[in-house]
Amino acid sequence: MVKIKNPLLISWILLGIVFVGSVLLGRYPSPGFVSPGANNNDPLLMSLITNLRLPRIISAVLLGITLSLAGLVMQTVFHNPLVDPGFLGVSQGAAFGAALAIIFGGTLGLLVQGSAILFGLLGLGLSFWISKKIRFGGKILKLILAGLAVSALFSAGVGILKYIADPLSELPEIVFWLLGGLWSIQWKDIYLLLPVVFGGIVFIYFYRWRLNILSLGEDVAFSLGVNQGRETTLAIIIAVIITACMVSISGIVSWIGLVVPNVARILTGADTAKSVPVTIALGGIFALLCDDLARTLLAGEIPLSIFTALFGAVIFIFIISYKKRGLE
Amino acid sequence: MGCSANSITESASSDVINRPVEFVDASGTTVQLEAFPQRIVIEGRLTQMIVDFYYLFRGQDKKIVGIENRLQTVEGFINIVDPHYQNKLVIEQDATAEQVAGLNPDLVIMKSALKNKIGSTFTAIEIPVVYMDFENPSQINREITNLGWILNQPTRAREINELFAIWEESVTDVTNTLRIDQKPTILLLQITKLGDEMAFDVPPADWLQTSLVELAGGIPVWKESIVSGSWMKVGFEQIAAWNPDFIFIINYFGNSAESVNTIKANPTWQGLTSVKTDRLFGFAGDFLSWDQPDPRWVLGLKWLGNKIHPEIIQFDFQRDIPKFFKEFYGISYEEYSSQIKPVLKGNF
Numbered sequence: 001m002v003k004i005k006n007p008l009l010i011s012w013i014l015l016g017i018v019f020v021g022s023v024l025l026g027r028y029p030s031p032g033f034v035s036p037g038a039n040n041n042d043p044l045l046m047s048l049i050t051n052l053r054l055p056r057i058i059s060a061v062l063l064g065i066t067l068s069l070a071g072l073v074m075q076t077v078f079h080n081p082l083v084d085p086g087f088l089g090v091s092q093g094a095a096f097g098a099a100l101a102i103i104f105g106g107t108l109g110l111l112v113q114g115s116a117i118l119f120g121l122l123g124l125g126l127s128f129w130i131s132k133k134i135r136f137g138g139k140i141l142k143l144i145l146a147g148l149a150v151s152a153l154f155s156a157g158v159g160i161l162k163y164i165a166d167p168l169s170e171l172p173e174i175v176f177w178l179l180g181g182l183w184s185i186q187w188k189d190i191y192l193l194l195p196v197v198f199g200g201i202v203f204i205y206f207y208r209w210r211l212n213i214l215s216l217g218e219d220v221a222f223s224l225g226v227n228q229g230r231e232t233t234l235a236i237i238i239a240v241i242i243t244a245c246m247v248s249i250s251g252i253v254s255w256i257g258l259v260v261p262n263v264a265r266i267l268t269g270a271d272t273a274k275s276v277p278v279t280i281a282l283g284g285i286f287a288l289l290c291d292d293l294a295r296t297l298l299a300g301e302i303p304l305s306i307f308t309a310l311f312g313a314v315i316f317i318f319i320i321s322y323k324k325r326g327l328e
Numbered sequence: 329m330g331c332s333a334n335s336i337t338e339s340a341s342s343d344v345i346n347r348p349v350e351f352v353d354a355s356g357t358t359v360q361l362e363a364f365p366q367r368i369v370i371e372g373r374l375t376q377m378i379v380d381f382y383y384l385f386r387g388q389d390k391k392i393v394g395i396e397n398r399l400q401t402v403e404g405f406i407n408i409v410d411p412h413y414q415n416k417l418v419i420e421q422d423a424t425a426e427q428v429a430g431l432n433p434d435l436v437i438m439k440s441a442l443k444n445k446i447g448s449t450f451t452a453i454e455i456p457v458v459y460m461d462f463e464n465p466s467q468i469n470r471e472i473t474n475l476g477w478i479l480n481q482p483t484r485a486r487e488i489n490e491l492f493a494i495w496e497e498s499v500t501d502v503t504n505t506l507r508i509d510q511k512p513t514i515l516l517l518q519i520t521k522l523g524d525e526m527a528f529d530v531p532p533a534d535w536l537q538t539s540l541v542e543l544a545g546g547i548p549v550w551k552e553s554i555v556s557g558s559w560m561k562v563g564f565e566q567i568a569a570w571n572p573d574f575i576f577i578i579n580y581f582g583n584s585a586e587s588v589n590t591i592k593a594n595p596t597w598q599g600l601t602s603v604k605t606d607r608l609f610g611f612a613g614d615f616l617s618w619d620q621p622d623p624r625w626v627l628g629l630k631w632l633g634n635k636i637h638p639e640i641i642q643f644d645f646q647r648d649i650p651k652f653f654k655e656f657y658g659i660s661y662e663e664y665s666s667q668i669k670p671v672l673k674g675n676f
Binding site: 029 | 565
């Protein structure tokens with residue numbers, strides 16, 4: 001654990017600063033920051049900030065929080081710091097669902113998001129179902145193996161869909177969706193998903209004390225009056241549902257759910273009561289900074305996952321390279 | 329230059345050479361054919377555009393034994409000039425050289441970008457390949473000339489190139505005289521609908537779409553900013569930062585005029601100069617949008633020039649479109665009226 005005084009306060013102040021900075025950062029009227037009073041004289045800038053930039057920034061924060069929290073839950077209940085929310089076939093399932101809708105759904109509203117959520121949850125269901133059929137190993141090992149198999153199945157399905165997609169219209173959309181991005185976010189997307197996502201985040205926040213108990217193993221949990229099997233399943237399902245909802249509008253965004261919980265644990269220790277609030281702030285900061293780069297660095301949109309993978313991998317290498325800061 | 333349309337259309341089919349000549353194709357390879365190809369396959373991506381250029385050479389349709397079936401509008405335009413066209417769409421997407429070899433072709437035509445991936449496999453089994461690109465007027469001129477050598481119709485090739493030059497110069501003779509301050513800023517956006525969302529992409533600097541804007545007397549605002557080698561997605565914020573004098577919307581899978589109506593109704597877009605001044609247009613097209621590497625590019629150039637500089641460049645909707653199809657493909661006014669006019673799209 002790295003000694004930083006009050007990491008909770010510092011991370012939340014940082015989140016606030018990055019949020020305000022992001023509102024003022026953009027390509028209009030020229031690449032860079034605008035002064036806070038500039039929008040009084042420019043109605044287009046005002047419209048741009050309120051109708052496009054703000055919903056995008058909020059969704060970036062929500063995406064970061066969701067993926068980080070889901071990653072923390074997964075890593076805690078699976079006693080493994082190297083799993084992330086895409087585990088258990090959710091990400092690949094959502095990718096398959098989105099690609100399926102892009103090819104066969106035409107231009108029906110919400111179909112891509114709906115299909116992504118549906119197949120993300122189907123991935124989860126399949127993983128649980130297959131894990132029950134495995135005749136060896138403990139519950140965790142069974143779920144890991146089942147998740148690997150389901151991910152591979154959906155991954156093959158995505159490959160087939162990319163193969164048959166129209167190279168001029170459908171394939172670029174599938175590729176861009178798979179690389180992740182928040183370029184199309186509007187208020188209506190947030191209104192639609194906020195109840196579920198916010199509800200899930202609040203649940204995990206208040207559930208953080210019990211996550212500690214789930215991490216202690218079945219016998220200890222039982223002696224403390226916790227039905228570990230039931231509560232582990234509940235925690236996983238909540239984490240996966242909010243992940244599937246966010247992934248349905250953002251596409252596949254990698255590394256956030258793996259790296260951010262590990263950084264939070266380095267700062268706060270393994271106690272989830274402390275690491276959950278810091279994970280929330282760090283997840284928001286990480287995703288927001290990456291999305292700021294994605295939307296402002298070049299004239300064209302850069303897929304978000306390029307930056308999350310780049311910085312996530314650099315941070316990950318940093319974490320595993322130094323003993324004192326290493327994975328705990 | 330200076331050929332009349334009638335003399336061009338009537339002279340076309342005479343063979344003027346007895347054996348194939350050497351020529352350099354789009355990949356920079358010197359092509360040496362032992363005999364004039366009689367069994368031609370058109371393979372790979374964007375076959376529609378190659379096919380549309382090929383059919384500028386009349387009476388050559390029987391030489392095509394296979395076309396890869398990945399066209400934007402298979403049931404559309406070419407059926408008018410070749411009723412047996414559907415029978416030639418016998419090659420599945422991404423077919424290998426082994427699969428195509430069954431057609432026993434003596435020449436395969438494809439884009440140069442496919443040389444390493446697919447083209448080399450044909451070369452390995454000694455099937456000649458000619459690569460073609462149509463991304464700017466000089467490339468188009470070269471490929472028409474090369475098609476003339478391949479089909480033993482060099483005279484027709486010259487005539488087609490002269491026709492292209494006549495149409496091009498009807499615009500560029502005017503726009504070349506414009507000072508920089510007389511050229512408005514232009515943004516060309518391809519629209520894609522994904523669910524309820526609209527996504528916008530701009531073309532790379534070296535594609536025909538960018539050249540079209542410059543030839544039509546405009547300044548493509550995206551040209552210096554885009555680093556991608558393909559269509560690149562841009563957000564509204566960047567579009568607002570460019571805030572060009574004109575915006576043209578391309579819709580390859582729907583009517584661009586309807587897309588324009590949707591955009592105009594969006595309050596955020598109403599802050600843009602081009603929307604306020606009613607200079608937001610859906611790019612014209614018929615079966616294909618006229619911005620593409622297709623013979624229609626000259627039609628697109630003239631339409632675009634007229635939209636940008638209506639006071640100095642003329643485009644007569646009733647006259648110029650049927651004239652193009654008559655001069656280039658020999659399609660009669662009656663055929664045009666019944667089969668092409670009904671599918672015209674965009675803002676005229």
